[in-house]
Amino acid sequence: MNLAKQLLSGNRLALTRLLTQVENDTSEGRAALTELFPHTGAAHLIGVTGAPGTGKSSLVNQLALHFRKQEERQVAIVAVDPSSPFTGGAVLGDRVRMRDLAGDPGVFIRSMASRGSLGGLAQTTAGLVQVFDAAGFEIILIETVGAGQAEVEIARLAQTTLVIEAPGLGDDIQAIKAGILEIADILVVNKADRPGVENTLKALRSALELAHPVQHVFQHHGVLETVEAPEVPTYNSWIPPIQKTVATECTGISELADEIARHAEHLRESGDWAARERSRLGSELDAMLQDMLVTRFRDQVSQSRYEAVLDQVFQRELAPWEAVKMLLNGRSQ
Amino acid sequence: MNLAKQLLSGNRLALTRLLTQVENDTSEGRAALTELFPHTGAAHLIGVTGAPGTGKSSLVNQLALHFRKQEERQVAIVAVDPSSPFTGGAVLGDRVRMRDLAGDPGVFIRSMASRGSLGGLAQTTAGLVQVFDAAGFEIILIETVGAGQAEVEIARLAQTTLVIEAPGLGDDIQAIKAGILEIADILVVNKADRPGVENTLKALRSALELAHPVQHVFQHHGVLETVEAPEVPTYNSWIPPIQKTVATECTGISELADEIARHAEHLRESGDWAARERSRLGSELDAMLQDMLVTRFRDQVSQSRYEAVLDQVFQRELAPWEAVKMLLNGRSQ
Numbered sequence: 026m027n028l029a030k031q032l033l034s035g036n037r038l039a040l041t042r043l044l045t046q047v048e049n050d051t052s053e054g055r056a057a058l059t060e061l062f063p064h065t066g067a068a069h070l071i072g073v074t075g076a077p078g079t080g081k082s083s084l085v086n087q088l089a090l091h092f093r094k095q096e097e098r099q100v101a102i103v104a105v106d107p108s109s110p111f112t113g114g115a116v117l118g119d120r121v122r123m124r125d126l127a128g129d130p131g132v133f134i135r136s137m138a139s140r141g142s143l144g145g146l147a148q149t150t151a152g153l154v155q156v157f158d159a160a161g162f163e164i165i166l167i168e169t170v171g172a173g174q175a176e177v178e179i180a181r182l183a184q185t186t187l188v189i190e191a192p193g194l195g196d197d198i199q200a201i202k203a204g205i206l207e208i209a210d211i212l213v214v215n216k217a218d219r220p221g222v223e224n225t226l227k228a229l230r231s232a233l234e235l236a237h238p239v240q241h242v243f244q245h246h247g248v249l250e251t252v253e254a255p256e257v258p259t260y261n262s263w264i265p266p267i268q269k270t271v272a273t274e275c276t277g278i279s280e281l282a283d284e285i286a287r288h289a290e291h292l293r294e295s296g297d298w299a300a301r302e303r304s305r306l307g308s309e310l311d312a313m314l315q316d317m318l319v320t321r322f323r324d325q326v327s328q329s330r331y332e333a334v335l336d337q338v339f340q341r342e343l344a345p346w347e348a349v350k351m352l353l354n355g356r357s358q
Numbered sequence: 359m360n361l362a363k364q365l366l367s368g369n370r371l372a373l374t375r376l377l378t379q380v381e382n383d384t385s386e387g388r389a390a391l392t393e394l395f396p397h398t399g400a401a402h403l404i405g406v407t408g409a410p411g412t413g414k415s416s417l418v419n420q421l422a423l424h425f426r427k428q429e430e431r432q433v434a435i436v437a438v439d440p441s442s443p444f445t446g447g448a449v450l451g452d453r454v455r456m457r458d459l460a461g462d463p464g465v466f467i468r469s470m471a472s473r474g475s476l477g478g479l480a481q482t483t484a485g486l487v488q489v490f491d492a493a494g495f496e497i498i499l500i501e502t503v504g505a506g507q508a509e510v511e512i513a514r515l516a517q518t519t520l521v522i523e524a525p526g527l528g529d530d531i532q533a534i535k536a537g538i539l540e541i542a543d544i545l546v547v548n549k550a551d552r553p554g555v556e557n558t559l560k561a562l563r564s565a566l567e568l569a570h571p572v573q574h575v576f577q578h579h580g581v582l583e584t585v586e587a588p589e590v591p592t593y594n595s596w597i598p599p600i601q602k603t604v605a606t607e608c609t610g611i612s613e614l615a616d617e618i619a620r621h622a623e624h625l626r627e628s629g630d631w632a633a634r635e636r637s638r639l640g641s642e643l644d645a646m647l648q649d650m651l652v653t654r655f656r657d658q659v660s661q662s663r664y665e666a667v668l669d670q671v672f673q674r675e676l677a678p679w680e681a682v683k684m685l686l687n688g689r690s691q
Binding site for chain 1: 388391392393395396398399632635636639640642643646647648650651652654655667668671672674677678679680681682683685686
């Protein structure tokens with residue numbers, strides 16, 4: 026019985042092995058993903074992102090605990106750290122993980138340090154998520170560090186994206202994160218017992234006004250007053266709620282889980298669940314296509330030929346675009 | 359006379375036009391880059407990166423002023439903001455730029471907000487740099503916001519990379535940036551008149567120990583004491599210096615310029631200048647190849663065919679890897 030079949034029969038050792046195969050992008054891993062794919066699509070993928078210092082990991086732990094103990098659901102956590110390309114793992118390594126969850130077979134945690142390109146990281150994460158999904162994990166928390174484009178790409182894997190903030194991280198930091206608010210389905214202000222929480226809430230509300238102007242008009246007035254742009258689908262829109270939590274004291278976690286459930290319901294009712302799923306699979310397909318095109322090219326052009334062309338570029342005898350054309354047209358050389 | 363020839367004859371309007379063509383990746387822009395390429399390779403590319411709040415822009419301004427006034431060199435600044443994929447431009451837009459440099463034809467500034475993929479951003483930046491290089495700008499400052507993988511990729515464009523820190527940005531922030539220290543050729547502690555500067559220096563020295571352990575042994579003892587690993591090329595190695603500055607008061611700028619010159623000299627003497635140049639051109643070639651492979655694929659597979667396959671994936675009738683194979687093998691369909 027191959028690893029995929031073992032996984033589907035509930036073998037946890039097969040799960041660990043398969044995750045490693047997928048992370049290393051082996052042919053066995055690819056074959057297993059193909060076999061498992063018809064068994065995916067049931068899980069609720071929840072992306073969690075935010076700057077270091079927001080207490081993101083504690084929050085993910087508490088959410089996992091809640092889903093386990095209150096809702097008896099199987100929970101997987103994929104923790105990704107794309108911000109440290111060279112010393113990957115250090116940030117994840119030093120944290121205290123899951124003391125309350127240790128030994129519970131209904132929870133599975135996989136940490137992944139950065140490797141290769143950003144695209145590769147998103148692709149690998151997508152693979153890991155599919156393995157967990159096929160293995161019957163109903164909730165998959167995808168946790169990323171930071172607030173750059175990497176996180177945006179990984180957030181696109183999720184059906185529901187939480188963006189975590191905390192008081193006292195500085196105005197500069199708030200400003201730079203304006204972009205990521207636009208991908209947030211739920212905003213969480215963790216460490217909400219700290220001074221400055223009102224300022225953080227105020228900053229988030231301002232940022233939300235910018236990111237979701239029309240929805241806010243809708244929210245504030247109950248009906249859409251501005252009728253100049255009737256093509257904007259304002260009804261049925263989701264306005265990201267702001268949830269305060271103190272993860273270390275388990276405050277606000279249950280309310281946050283309710284908001285997550287409400288968002289899932291909204292996605293299903295509005296048809297956005299299917300739309301996001303299709304868009305997600307499209308991105309995945311594109312990344313794989315690109316990967317395969319590059320692999321095929323490498324198989325067709327010898328390393329010595331490539332080096333010779335690069336040398337000509339280095340000597341300024343050949344411009345990069347000319348080199349590309351030469352390599353692509355003379356593949357058999 | 360085409361734009362490339364006009365540029366080479368010193369026409370500044372052609373420079374502006376060409377930068378726009380390259381930024382929009384037009385066929386005219388690509389043709390011009392090909393024509394200009396033999397005229398590139400003379401500039402010293404200096405990457406400047408660091409978190410928001412470090413006073414990076416002021417520092418870049420002061421450096422540009424120094425190179426203009428003290429060394430009478432032509433200076434270009436390419437300011438890139440990859441951290442805000444949706445509201446790109448906001449962070450760059452609100453800063454006070456170059457009051458002392460306005461009207462000086464020996465300085466040219468180009469701001470670029472994020473667009474498209476990270477790879478695309480690095481590629482576009484490389485193109486802009488080539489235009490400035492061919493136009494005779496001797497110093498090209500490439501400024502990026504943040505400390506993620508995007509900045510690392512852009513830093514690879516430069517021969518000399520400065521990483522800017524400042525006191526009081528929080529320990530979490532310092533920790534997350536450990537990775538980027540490994541790409542730093544020169545560390546700058548700006549705002550060095552602020553409280554906490556000793557802590558910042560201490561944190562940087564610790565991080566440097568981790569990033570460059572052997573070189574530090576070499577530095578501290580004058581000879582290499584540990585002989586267990588003779589294959590490590592420790593002599594001739596560069597130990598990133600730490601330079602304190604107060605950009606707003608122009609303190610430490612001249613010393614920083616000296617360190618930059620010392621690094622360029624080191625690169626030329628050690629042969630690293632050529633090695634970095636070749637590696638840089640190799641990355642550029644790879645990005646272009648990937649780009650071209652995807653373009654060719656798109657030309658060969660119709661949108662309706664692609665959508666039909668994606669629908670099969672969405673319906674779970676076809677796994678992503680099977681879909682990729684089908685699309686690549688049935689190109690003419």
